[in-house]
Amino acid sequence: MVSPKFLTTKSILLVDGNNLLLRILFAKNRGGSLQTQPELIQDCAMIFMHQIILCVKKYNCERVYVMFDNGGSLRKKAIFEEYKKNRPNQASSGSLAAFNDPNTDLFCNLKDKTINLCRLFNLPVIHEYGIEADDIIGIATEELSKLGKQVILLSNDSDFLQLLPMGQVVCSIPYKKEDVDFPAFPKYFS
Numbered sequence: 237m238v239s240p241k242f243l244t245t246k247s248i249l250l251v252d253g254n255n256l257l258l259r260i261l262f263a264k265n266r267g268g269s270l271q272t273q274p275e276l277i278q279d280c281a282m283i284f285m286h287q288i289i290l291c292v293k294k295y296n297c298e299r300v301y302v303m304f305d306n307g308g309s310l311r312k313k314a315i316f317e318e319y320k321k322n323r324p325n326q327a328s329s330g331s332l333a334a335f336n337d338p339n340t341d342l343f344c345n346l347k348d349k350t351i352n353l354c355r356l357f358n359l360p361v362i363h364e365y366g367i368e369a370d371d372i373i374g375i376a377t378e379e380l381s382k383l384g385k386q387v388i389l390l391s392n393d394s395d396f397l398q399l400l401p402m403g404q405v406v407c408s409i410p411y412k413k414e415d416v417d418f419p420a421f422p423k424y425f426s
Contacts, residue, residue, distance in 0.1 A: 246296050246298035247297045248298065248300075248380055248388070249292060249301070250389050250390070251391070252369055252392075253284075253350065253351075253361070253369060254304050255369075255392050256390060257280065257347060257350060260280045260284055264280055264283065276342075278349070280350075281349045284353075287410055291408050294408075295388045295406070300359050301360050301376065302361045303362045303369035303372045304351065304361065304362070304369055305363065305368050351363070370393065373396070381402040381404065384404070386406070388405075388406050388408055389407045390408045391408075392410060394409075397421065401418055
């Protein structure tokens with residue numbers, strides 16, 4: 237069997253698009269915004285791209301892949317019908333619903349704008365119906381780690397910390413301004 241070899245030692249950046257966008261929108265809109273919806277969408281999309289640029293520079297990444305959710309996990313819902321049904325109804329949260337519920341017009345418009353912006357910069361965007369971004373990121377991390385590639389995960393989702401033991405994996409968590417690798421894992425929780 238032939239073992240693939242990478243031509244460079246540069247890292248690969250995997251971006252959890254929905255998670256990062258929701259956190260940016262939440263932070264940008266906290267306390268009420270004086271911006272119009274199109275201005276807010278444009279600012280959030282630009283901050284999203286800025287976060288990617290910061291990671292690419294910091295970790296010398298040669299490739300970037302952006303993953304978005306598109307319809308949730310059909311596999312997980314088939315296994316457990318109540319999957320994610322325990323989450324509170326975002327519509328009942330009043331003004332919070334505009335940026336907490338990924339099904340609102342605001343978030344859908346922001347996601348579309350961000351996907352178009354990623355494509356303008358030739359960043360591959362993966363958003364398949366019925367597969368969550370988390371699952372795609374998990375599989376990609378596992379496969380790239382097996383090949384000895386360093387993987388940077390850009391997300392505020394602490395679920396990705398379970399991927400750290402796979403090898404050269406770093407979780408870049410913008411909300412906490414923290415980067416966590418396997419040796420730093422115990423310190424992160426202390």
